Amino acid sequence: MTGPDWAEVWRSLAVLACGPEKGGQRKGGHAREAANAVRAARFDAAATRKASERPDTLLNFVLERLRPEHTVLDIGAGTGRFAIPFARVARSVTAVDPSAGMAAALFQKAAAEGLSNIRQVNAAWEDAQVEPHDVAFCSHAMYSSPDLAGFVRKMELKARGICFLAMRIPSHDGVMRELSCRVHGQPHDSPNFWVGYQALYDMGIYASVVMEPGIRCWADDSLDAALQRARRHLGLGCNTAFDDEIREALARRLSFRDGRYHWPDGMRSAMIWWEPSR
């Protein structure tokens, strides 16, 4: 008996993650960049708020391993949640990101701090031309890449030392797991740590893992907003066929308190790390 082909599970979830309800990759040119700038500002505000709420276990874990002489590759650096703290302690950081909106926000933040050791490469990791660095790091930027093995092998090729991959962990008993089983016939609504770790294991990578200690549960102002969130996560686009089932599950499983609907699901990340064998 063979188990699931985890690379294939990742691939199909990544394709789903790039659907019309997620990512907005179908917009072109100026419209896409305007949307990206708005998204970058929103993303940065949310990241800054979250960073102020509790210590960042994953960031601190990497910082403890960085030395002043290290060069760091931050793949999908976004607005610099990691790149900026890395640049404060390492020799240099190369921030790879295809979004000009994210890159502009990162540049502004680096300039405001007087950091001149961040180089930006405006490209997807798959296309980026970079030299080897001491450390290769990627947080939440691999979900729209169907070929996880190719993504990871390129990281290994460009890392003289450690590779780090931070990914979200789905709740083991969440509403999204229940709904994904009903809608997609399997428990995952998107690429995640559970699928990614096993895909790496099937590549012969025996990685270590650091878990964030707690989950930040989602809360919505109305059941309609929760329905929209569920539909977005399920990649349903304009398909309303499952709305009744989703509403039923939300009414049964979300708890209403302080004027909001609270999910058992939420955001929690794990970081996979390993030293590629040469």
Ligand SMILES: C[S@@+](CC[C@H](N)C(=O)[O-])C[C@H]1O[C@@H](n2cnc3c(N)ncnc32)[C@H](O)[C@@H]1O
């Ligand atoms: C959710 S943000 C994460 C930002 C940051 N790493 C963090 O954890 O806060 C994802 C970022 O990855 C970028 N991204 C998406 N696909 C990518 C790819 N194939 N290669 C490099 N960056 C990518 C996006 O443009 C976006 O800035």
